[in-house]
Amino acid sequence: MRIETLAVHAGHVPDPATGAVSPPIYLSTTFAREEDLSLPHGFLYARSDNPTRRALEAALAPLEGGAVALAFASGMAATAAVFQSLAPGDHVVAPADAYHGTGKLLKEVLAPWGLASSFVDMTDLAAVERALTSRTRLVWVETPSNPALAVTDIARVAEVAHAAGARCVCDNTWATPLLQRPLALGADIVMHATTKYLGGHSDVTGGALVLKEDGEAAARLRSIQALGGGVPSAFDCWLVHRGIRTLPHRMRGHCDNAESVARFLADHPKVQMVHYPGLESDPGHSVAKRQMSRYGGMVSFQVDGGAAPALGVVSRVRVFTRATSLGGPESLIEHRASVEGPDTRTPPGLLRCSIGLEHVDDLIEDLDQALA
Numbered sequence: 001m002r003i004e005t006l007a008v009h010a011g012h013v014p015d016p017a018t019g020a021v022s023p024p025i026y027l028s029t030t031f032a033r034e035e036d037l038s039l040p041h042g043f044l045y046a047r048s049d050n051p052t053r054r055a056l057e058a059a060l061a062p063l064e065g066g067a068v069a070l071a072f073a074s075g076m077a078a079t080a081a082v083f084q085s086l087a088p089g090d091h092v093v094a095p096a097d098a099y100h101g102t103g104k105l106l107k108e109v110l111a112p113w114g115l116a117s118s119f120v121d122m123t124d125l126a127a128v129e130r131a132l133t134s135r136t137r138l139v140w141v142e143t144p145s146n147p148a149l150a151v152t153d154i155a156r157v158a159e160v161a162h163a164a165g166a167r168c169v170c171d172n173t174w175a176t177p178l179l180q181r182p183l184a185l186g187a188d189i190v191m192h193a194t195t196k197y198l199g200g201h202s203d204v205t206g207g208a209l210v211l212k213e214d215g216e217a218a219a220r221l222r223s224i225q226a227l228g229g230g231v232p233s234a235f236d237c238w239l240v241h242r243g244i245r246t247l248p249h250r251m252r253g254h255c256d257n258a259e260s261v262a263r264f265l266a267d268h269p270k271v272q273m274v275h276y277p278g279l280e281s282d283p284g285h286s287v288a289k290r291q292m293s294r295y296g297g298m299v300s301f302q303v304d305g306g307a308a309p310a311l312g313v314v315s316r317v318r319v320f321t322r323a324t325s326l327g328g329p330e331s332l333i334e335h336r337a338s339v340e341g342p343d344t345r346t347p348p349g350l351l352r353c354s355i356g357l358e359h360v361d362d363l364i365e366d367l368d369q370a371l372a
């Protein structure tokens with residue numbers, strides 16, 4: 001089945017009790033036993049499993065071409081579960097430009113628990129190989145990266161990880177399963193902040209893991225999901241599940257608009273550099289062309305002159321909203337260096353845009369007047 005059809009139908013069956021086409025939201029935390037104490041539907045207690053979360057997980061797995069999916073309360077809860085499945089003394093190789101929460105989690109929370117990590121430029125395969133040790137159990141990939149949209153070759157990194165006896169996990173939040181298929185390229189696990197494009201409306205926080213195989217790793221993560229308790233509410237599951245139904249069509253709109261905005265910015269005299277893998281001039285273009293079907297809705301650009309003129313642009317936008325996050329229908333703009341704080345590696349003139357679903361001419365006219 002094609003992804004548009006999967007997105008609409010996966011995890012959806014008319015409710016057997018009522019015929020409801022839109023799935024009910026089951027708020028019950030507990031489930032009744034029969035006289036012989038059996039559980040007729042397999043549900044016991046909502047934290048370990050419940051019908052609304054199960055429906056969402058049933059949609060997530062085929063969407064990424066995986067065998068099993070686990071839903072979490074946030075992208076970070078999903079990420080933390082992956083790292084918690086490792087043991088003290090194990091080692092993780094992660095991108096130097098990983099989502100800042102991922103890097104902070106490894107350094108501030110997991111290092112004191114004995115999980116070692118090295119941060120490398122994932123676009124440099126030799127650097128990845130040099131960082132591997134006999135204790136490396138996991139190589140974390142995030143592509144395109146935040147906020148510079150660096151593109152990592154998933155297939156090659158997965159190969160290097162496997163040769164070293166490590167798993168490869170890919171944060172596919174920015175590309176979505178519509179544009180990039182990490183499991184087919186060799187990754188073992190895909191992580192999503194469903195807060196972003198999968199939810200798609202800036203109104204739900206969530207995360208997910210999708211595994212290629214329903215084996216030992218899945219069992220371990222399922223146990224961390226239930227015992228760690230970082231699980232989403234029934235309403236949150238329902239919102240993400242609903243968001244997924246329109247994901248393919250929303251992504252088309254995001255990509256169409258972002259490609260036009262990137263081309264407009266690339267030709268603008270006050271723009272020093274545009275980071276968008278869809279531009280032929282982008283250093284990540286050739287790898288992106290191979291592993292992505294399109295280039296996504298995120299565009300970063302550097303304003304000539306650094307922080308002050310960049311902040312000026314942010315202050316003048318009218319259609320774009322000044323806010324963090326991404327993946328909703330509304331276009332957002334953010335000065336990343338201010339958000340990331342004093343130890344940021346982000347260039348001071350860089351602005352990150354989540355290109356939304358407004359008419360593209362309104363977005364371009366807004367940036368044009370803000371850059372003037």
Ligand SMILES: *Cc1c(COP(=O)(O)O)cnc(C)c1O
Pocket residue numbers: 074075076077099101142146171173174193194195196205206207
């Ligand atoms: C937002 C985001 C996360 C974290 O997700 P939360 O739902 O905010 O916890 C992780 N990775 C990427 C690429 C993100 O954009």
